[in-house]
Amino acid sequence: MGHILIQDVCKSYKNRRLERRGPHDLYQPNEMMHVLDHISLEFLEGEMVCLLGPSGCGKSTLLRIIAGFDTPASGEVTIDGEKVRGPSPHHIFVFQHSGLLPWMTVWQNVELGVRNVGDVRARGEIIQENIDMVDLTGFEQHYPYQLSGGMQRRAELARALAANPDVLIMDEPFNGLDFLSHMKIREEIVNMHELLRKTTLVVTHDIDDALLMGDRVVVMSGRPAQVTLNRQLDFPHPRDPKKNTVLGDARDELFLMLGVSYAI
Amino acid sequence: MNRPLAHYCHLMISERMPKLMIWCYDNRRTVLPFITLAVMLLIWELTARYSGWSPHVFPSPSKVVYSMGELIANGALLRHSIASLFRVTVGFYLAVIFAIPLGIFLGRMEIFNLMLNPLIQFLRPISPLAWIPLAVLWFGIGDKPAVFLIFLSCFFPSCGGHGDSGSCHLIRFFFQVAANFKFNHWETITKIILPAIMPNVLTALRLTMGIGWLVVVAAEMLAVRSGLGYLILDSRNALRMDYVMVGMMMIGLLGIVLDELMRRLVHLHPSLQRPY
Numbered sequence: 001m002g003h004i005l006i007q008d009v010c011k012s013y014k015n016r017r018l019e020r021r022g023p024h025d026l027y028q029p030n031e032m033m034h035v036l037d038h039i040s041l042e043f044l045e046g047e048m049v050c051l052l053g054p055s056g057c058g059k060s061t062l063l064r065i066i067a068g069f070d071t072p073a074s075g076e077v078t079i080d081g082e083k084v085r086g087p088s089p090h091h092i093f094v095f096q097h098s099g100l101l102p103w104m105t106v107w108q109n110v111e112l113g114v115r116n117v118g119d120v121r122a123r124g125e126i127i128q129e130n131i132d133m134v135d136l137t138g139f140e141q142h143y144p145y146q147l148s149g150g151m152q153r154r155a156e157l158a159r160a161l162a163a164n165p166d167v168l169i170m171d172e173p174f175n176g177l178d179f180l181s182h183m184k185i186r187e188e189i190v191n192m193h194e195l196l197r198k199t200t201l202v203v204t205h206d207i208d209d210a211l212l213m214g215d216r217v218v219v220m221s222g223r224p225a226q227v228t229l230n231r232q233l234d235f236p237h238p239r240d241p242k243k244n245t246v247l248g249d250a251r252d253e254l255f256l257m258l259g260v261s262y263a264i
Numbered sequence: 265m266n267r268p269l270a271h272y273c274h275l276m277i278s279e280r281m282p283k284l285m286i287w288c289y290d291n292r293r294t295v296l297p298f299i300t301l302a303v304m305l306l307i308w309e310l311t312a313r314y315s316g317w318s319p320h321v322f323p324s325p326s327k328v329v330y331s332m333g334e335l336i337a338n339g340a341l342l343r344h345s346i347a348s349l350f351r352v353t354v355g356f357y358l359a360v361i362f363a364i365p366l367g368i369f370l371g372r373m374e375i376f377n378l379m380l381n382p383l384i385q386f387l388r389p390i391s392p393l394a395w396i397p398l399a400v401l402w403f404g405i406g407d408k409p410a411v412f413l414i415f416l417s418c419f420f421p422s423c424g425g426h427g428d429s430g431s432c433h434l435i436r437f438f439f440q441v442a443a444n445f446k447f448n449h450w451e452t453i454t455k456i457i458l459p460a461i462m463p464n465v466l467t468a469l470r471l472t473m474g475i476g477w478l479v480v481v482a483a484e485m486l487a488v489r490s491g492l493g494y495l496i497l498d499s500r501n502a503l504r505m506d507y508v509m510v511g512m513m514m515i516g517l518l519g520i521v522l523d524e525l526m527r528r529l530v531h532l533h534p535s536l537q538r539p540y
């Protein structure tokens with residue numbers, strides 16, 4: 001479960017209003033802005049895919065299309081041979097900013113993921129299991145505003161996992177986290193993926209994240225986005241680009257590709 | 265250095281200071297308002313005594329308190345207060361029952377919002393007091409015209425505001441969460457929209473209650489024979505300014521109580537807290 005096929009997907013937005021982005025570029029009304037330009041990709045079952053690309057190139061847009069929140073202008077996305085027609089608990093989106101509902105406790109939020117489980121006892125067990133998995137035991141009755149940023153992120157992960165989706169879609173899961181939380185949650189996502197083997201799509205700005213986590217790294221160019229690199233990384237976890245020379249070379253290559261010639 | 269005032273107050277407090285002052289500092293939230301009250305009463309009393317105005321025109325606070333005792337003793341104050349509270353409550357609830365669903369509905373349905381919003385914006389600035397002649401003509405005498413006026417004054421403030429929040433960015437984002445977990449329409453309303461707007465609604469209701477309480481006095485100067493507004497009007501006709509002032513004081517006191525109750529509502533449950 002979780003085989004994703006993206007065929008020739010294009011997406012453009014209409015700039016309805018006159019918008020000033022920089023001092024000199026004034027968007028004309030009704031000018032079309034092409035964001036995704038014939039994207040074709042295939043993600044295998046259970047793969048961890050890391051998407052890289054310059055800011056504003058359309059990574060979130062692509063994820064939203066895969067999740068069914070947005071429709072492509074042309075082309076289509078199929079998951080396990082079935083065309084994506086809208087949001088569904090089979091592919092859960094973890095938002096760039098916290099997507100927890102602020103009026104619900106951690107427990108109630110995670111409960112959203114198991115709404116289709118009929119038996120109350122089984123439901124409670126799944127919820128507890130997932131809360132324990134992300135290390136939030138004891139915080140079940142806390143509201144999101146009582147949690148730190150990293151804890152909120154983990155609670156959302158627990159909610160997504162509780163739904164037992166075929167595909168997990170994460171838009172910048174490390175956004176706004178401190179260095180240590182970043183490392184820890186990255187480790188947790190890797191461990192979770194090793195354990196559950198769900199197809200996981202992760203957008204990140206950090207090349208090292210991509211190299212350490214991904215079974216596949218996809219690099220997109222600036223707008224209109226095309227796939228400039230689609231490469232499988234077949235290395236066992238835990239990885240270290242400093243020790244593994246092949247990984248190190250891949251890292252240099254990625255940095256070059258994204259326009260940075262000298263990276264530390 | 266930008267230290268809070270309390271810091272310096274603590275520095276000033278030493279063991280040598282009298283116990284009373286320390287007690288006053290610890291209870292400053294109650295003590296300070298009472299100091300203001302005492303000073304005001306003193307000024308009032310002195311003005312009433314030595315300004316040369318007749319006590320019938322400018323009664324002193326001691327006279328007003330004495331008259332208040334009279335009105336409490338014969339039950340009039342309680343009766344009038346209950347009558348006013350009753351009208352405000354009925355008008356307020358009627359308005360809220362209609363206005364909040366309407367606000368949510370308009371927030372969800374752009375077409376109806378575009379159609380009805382101009383009408384609402386047109387009616388909103390018309391003071392409820394301007395409706396007095398029509399209210400009396402339509403509803404005759406008794407509670408009905410008064411309740412109608414309070415209904416009007418409470419309706420607009422409680423249907424606006426969160427009407428727009430139905431389409432605001434944040435809610436749209438919660439709708440995506442709802443869609444992802446396959447909420448049906450009913451669940452979207454009860455689990456997303458209502459909780460999302462609840463803090464705004466409660467704030468709006470607090471404001472609305474204040475307005476209703478303002479309007480009830482005017483409404484009771486119409487064709488009714490009870491309520492604090494009636495007490496004031498009737499006492500003026502009897503040239504009892506001390507009773508007029510009792511009525512005013514009661515309105516102020518009950519207003520504080522109502523506002524405090526509404527304020528507590530906002531902090532009633534942790535799910536009403538928002539991190540942003």
Ligand SMILES: Nc1ncnc2c1ncn2[C@@H]1O[C@H](COP(=O)(O)OP(=O)(O)OP(=O)(O)O)[C@@H](O)[C@H]1O
Nearest residue numbers: 013014035053054055056057058059060061062223
């Ligand atoms: N709803 C929308 N209407 C119009 N333009 C949009 C809309 N959503 C996104 N865009 C535009 O599409 C482009 C891609 O946006 P997207 O959010 O996918 O970028 P991104 O790659 O995720 O960037 P970042 O890394 O900064 O999150 C941007 O230039 C943005 O202005």
Ligand SMILES: [Mg+2]
Nearest residue numbers: 059060096171
């Ligand atoms: Mg993005």
